[in-house]
Amino acid sequence: MGLVRIAALNLFIFLVSGENENDGITCNPNITIRDGTITLSKGGEVGSILRYICPFGLYPYPVISRICRRNGRWSLMRNDHGRIISKAECRAFKCPTPSIEQGAFFPSNTLYAVGDTVSFECDDGYSLWGSKSRTCMINGRWNGTTAVCQDGLDSCPNPGIPAGSMKSGTNYGFDDKVKYLCLNDLVLIGSNERICLETGEWSGSEPVCQHKYSFDLPEEVASYFSASFSRFLSESKIDSQVTEEDESHGRKLILGQNHKLHIYILLDVSGSIQKEDFKKAINALTTFVTMIKQFEVGVNYGLVMFGSRSCVEVNIAHDDVSDSDSVLQILPTLKYEDITRYSDAGTNMTGALKTIFEMMVLKKASMKDKQAEWREVRHAIMIFTDGRNNMGGNPKPMMDRIRNFLDIEKVGEEFLDVYVFGLGNDVDTDEMNSVASKKNNEKHMFFIQMEDLTTVFNSMLDLTSVGNLCGFANKSLTVSDQSSFPWYAEVRSNDNPEFRCSGSIVGDEWILTAAHCFEYLTEGNINSRLIFVGASGKKVQLKIDRVIKHPNYNLTGKVEMGIWEFYDYDIALVKIKSKLSFTTNIRPICLPCTVGTSVALRISQTKPTCTDHEEELLPTLRTVEAKFIQKIQNHELKNVKIKTGASERALCEQDATNAAIYVNVSNVKDVVTDRFLCTGGSRNNPEAISCKGDSGGPLYIQKLYRYIQVGVVSWGVVNMCEYSNLPHHARDFHINLFKVLDWLKQHLGNSTRFLDQ
Numbered sequence: 001m002g003l004v005r006i007a008a009l010n011l012f013i014f015l016v017s018g019e020n021e022n023d024g025i026t027c028n029p030n031i032t033i034r035d036g037t038i039t040l041s042k043g044g045e046v047g048s049i050l051r052y053i054c055p056f057g058l059y060p061y062p063v064i065s066r067i068c069r070r071n072g073r074w075s076l077m078r079n080d081h082g083r084i085i086s087k088a089e090c091r092a093f094k095c096p097t098p099s100i101e102q103g104a105f106f107p108s109n110t111l112y113a114v115g116d117t118v119s120f121e122c123d124d125g126y127s128l129w130g131s132k133s134r135t136c137m138i139n140g141r142w143n144g145t146t147a148v149c150q151d152g153l154d155s156c157p158n159p160g161i162p163a164g165s166m167k168s169g170t171n172y173g174f175d176d177k178v179k180y181l182c183l184n185d186l187v188l189i190g191s192n193e194r195i196c197l198e199t200g201e202w203s204g205s206e207p208v209c210q211h212k213y214s215f216d217l218p219e220e221v222a223s224y225f226s227a228s229f230s231r232f233l234s235e236s237k238i239d240s241q242v243t244e245e246d247e248s249h250g251r252k253l254i255l256g257q258n259h260k261l262h263i264y265i266l267l268d269v270s271g272s273i274q275k276e277d278f279k280k281a282i283n284a285l286t287t288f289v290t291m292i293k294q295f296e297v298g299v300n301y302g303l304v305m306f307g308s309r310s311c312v313e314v315n316i317a318h319d320d321v322s323d324s325d326s327v328l329q330i331l332p333t334l335k336y337e338d339i340t341r342y343s344d345a346g347t348n349m350t351g352a353l354k355t356i357f358e359m360m361v362l363k364k365a366s367m368k369d370k371q372a373e374w375r376e377v378r379h380a381i382m383i384f385t386d387g388r389n390n391m392g393g394n395p396k397p398m399m400d401r402i403r404n405f406l407d408i409e410k411v412g413e414e415f416l417d418v419y420v421f422g423l424g425n426d427v428d429t430d431e432m433n434s435v436a437s438k439k440n441n442e443k444h445m446f447f448i449q450m451e452d453l454t455t456v457f458n459s460m461l462d463l464t465s466v467g468n469l470c471g472f473a474n475k476s477l478t479v480s481d482q483s484s485f486p487w488y489a490e491v492r493s494n495d496n497p498e499f500r501c502s503g504s505i506v507g508d509e510w511i512l513t514a515a516h517c518f519e520y521l522t523e524g525n526i527n528s529r530l531i532f533v534g535a536s537g538k539k540v541q542l543k544i545d546r547v548i549k550h551p552n553y554n555l556t557g558k559v560e561m562g563i564w565e566f567y568d569y570d571i572a573l574v575k576i577k578s579k580l581s582f583t584t585n586i587r588p589i590c591l592p593c594t595v596g597t598s599v600a601l602r603i604s605q606t607k608p609t610c611t612d613h614e615e616e617l618l619p620t621l622r623t624v625e626a627k628f629i630q631k632i633q634n635h636e637l638k639n640v641k642i643k644t645g646a647s648e649r650a651l652c653e654q655d656a657t658n659a660a661i662y663v664n665v666s667n668v669k670d671v672v673t674d675r676f677l678c679t680g681g682s683r684n685n686p687e688a689i690s691c692k693g694d695s696g697g698p699l700y701i702q703k704l705y706r707y708i709q710v711g712v713v714s715w716g717v718v719n720m721c722e723y724s725n726l727p728h729h730a731r732d733f734h735i736n737l738f739k740v741l742d743w744l745k746q747h748l749g750n751s752t753r754f755l756d757q
């Protein structure tokens, strides 16, 4: 967390304090910078550091800091051409000129100011990939993605020429290479050389040429980091950062059911880290761990603080202290006062990586009976640093050693991600870039201010970036709108305004509802039913492709017994015509016995079974807390108790005969089969009761931050809509999804991964 730390500087400080004869000599503290302010360490005596601070979006020119020399003068300021500059100023970033082959861009300047826009077009016969138009952002970088003209003739697409770079190599066949250089004084982040792979993709990541003091906007970091990181957290397809023009980069990643994630956090506490900075770092890490915990993948952490020496705060090899909960307990106990023992001027990145390496070796040894499990582990290293690595040499060889140990060449790049968060403006870009991962369409190196880190990790929770993870909703208990139950679907009729039903989104082309919602259709016309999803005011109408009722559903199946309506197997799936794109208001809920639910429940067995899910979700002790959406009347979530214990269940079911149509039923099991879950209250214990239009909606269970559907609302003893909004002593019956799994699997098996058993 230091200011300026370069090897020469440390040496200088050492000599000065060693000689101890600088008494009385000070540099003039009355130094200004146009449009900015300064900070001074040690009040201007010899060795103190003057730092220029500019407002957001500006950077200090020509230097960021100066040191008080023994002659009582501040070190000289030189620009990039070596000329001495007498007065510093805060300058705005400029965007470098873009470049495009087989195309053109307008307007054509050498540099562009913040807010300028360029547009691209391609010669005939070429199609444009990337952004057609880009705007220069406040950090001196273009928004959107590099525009490239493609003819589609080679094994790999034209990799393009990022703004401010020069590309050499024009052959894009298998094994061909392209190389990049940054123009002027721009620094290169990403790969300076890329090879066309057999897969038709370029190796590494697209280079970015940026000003050495440029920074990432927190929202950019959040979206890139979470797009990359969420690969760990989802069991299926994640749409990474893609522009509308190019959707081909959406990637698929299937994690094993028993996958584990090891996260190694390296926090640079060298140099002049202030108490405030330390607190901010701990806050940011707490936010991060809390966030990851919500995804409930199995995570173990290693936490290392380092300066010239490294200190292990959390050892990943010790299972009992390295899970999320333990780390959340340890973080607040870390004291600024304690870190001063290794927070001297040095930054020994190699030493810190070696500490990680040693932890990995220990961890692997501790899993020696579980080698198969070890091979499933994915590793993420997150380095937070604000200074120059000035001890221990180039960290790249140590990173290579880690890669070799994990056998990354063989098992695949997806098993290791190295993220570097450069804090402040004095990070050694080249060296850090050399250890950060480079993956196609991903970013692993970020420049950001310490105070923005917490924002970054908080906005990772932006649910638009969690792919199609099931059962995620706005956890804020106060929201009662669609974002708190984004899976809610409404079923209406175009010829009967009175008709209402509900449903739930269970995949990007599937709605789960009650079969009776498709009863009595005029001439069997399914298109007389209309389905809506999304927030009110922004509702999306879905086109129905087909309706699949459970084959055993037969409303009139027991008419001969005097049971005029029989709701056994009252469940249906509606396939919609075009795939849904998920947003904060449109998301799927989790279904039992799916891989997604195993992840959400964080079941620790290696191979969780459907029985494990049932025991976790519907234990047969007494009652289980659940929710349904009383959309029709109140638009809100209602809490109910599923009666799962034998006697509770029997009492609940017996009340079915209070329903007007069942008054003559002698054996309640004739109407309440094993397929039903029973909720609702008795005279002394009233509970929320559904309305008629709530039928087809989900009955679901909250597990920490995730939601899993266990039932479909079918029928009730009393239609609440006809009564007041008070809880009622009446019962509701719901189709138990655990009892219709084969049917769910048969129809959803291609779009959702179900457990084998």
Ligand SMILES: *[C@@H]1O[C@H](CO)[C@@H](O)[C@H](O)[C@H]1NC(C)=O
Binding pocket: 030
């Ligand atoms: C600082 O410098 C400015 C102009 O360079 C001068 O006007 C001002 O009096 C100085 N202040 C002090 C405290 O020396």
Ligand SMILES: *[C@@H]1O[C@H](CO)[C@@H](O)[C@H](O)[C@H]1NC(C)=O
Binding pocket: 131, 133, 134, 135, 143, 144, 145, 243
């Ligand atoms: C770039 O920013 C401009 C201005 O904010 C915006 O209109 C445009 O949609 C952005 N383009 C991309 C590709 O993000």
Ligand SMILES: *[C@@H]1O[C@H](CO)[C@@H](O)[C@H](O)[C@H]1NC(C)=O
Binding pocket: 308, 309, 310, 348, 350, 351, 352, 354, 391, 392
């Ligand atoms: C850096 O750390 C490593 C491992 O802790 C240690 O062996 C090495 O001596 C350190 N280098 C310096 C220059 O202190």
Ligand SMILES: *[C@@H]1O[C@H](CO)[C@@H](O)[C@H](O)[C@H]1NC(C)=O
Binding pocket: 461, 462, 463, 474, 475, 476, 478, 479, 483, 584
């Ligand atoms: C959740 O809802 C609250 C209240 O409406 C809102 O302030 C917050 O931004 C939402 N969070 C997310 C992640 O959408």
Ligand SMILES: *[C@@H]1O[C@H](CO)[C@@H](O)[C@H](O)[C@H]1NC(C)=O
Binding pocket: 554, 555, 556, 557, 558, 559
């Ligand atoms: C429903 O059950 C009744 C009575 O058993 C039978 O006549 C009818 O064919 C059944 N309908 C379907 C669709 O199976």
Ligand SMILES: *[C@@H]1O[C@H](CO)[C@@H](O)[C@H](O)[C@H]1NC(C)=O
Binding pocket: 562, 660, 661, 662, 663, 664
């Ligand atoms: C119940 O039985 C009585 C007497 O047989 C009959 O009048 C009544 O209609 C029956 N009710 C229903 C809902 O079947």
Ligand SMILES: *[C@@H]1O[C@H](CO)[C@@H](O)[C@H](O)[C@H]1NC(C)=O
Binding pocket: 746, 747, 748, 749, 750
């Ligand atoms: C699932 O995919 C297989 C193979 O593509 C296909 O034969 C089958 O009909 C699909 N099932 C459903 C329910 O779409």
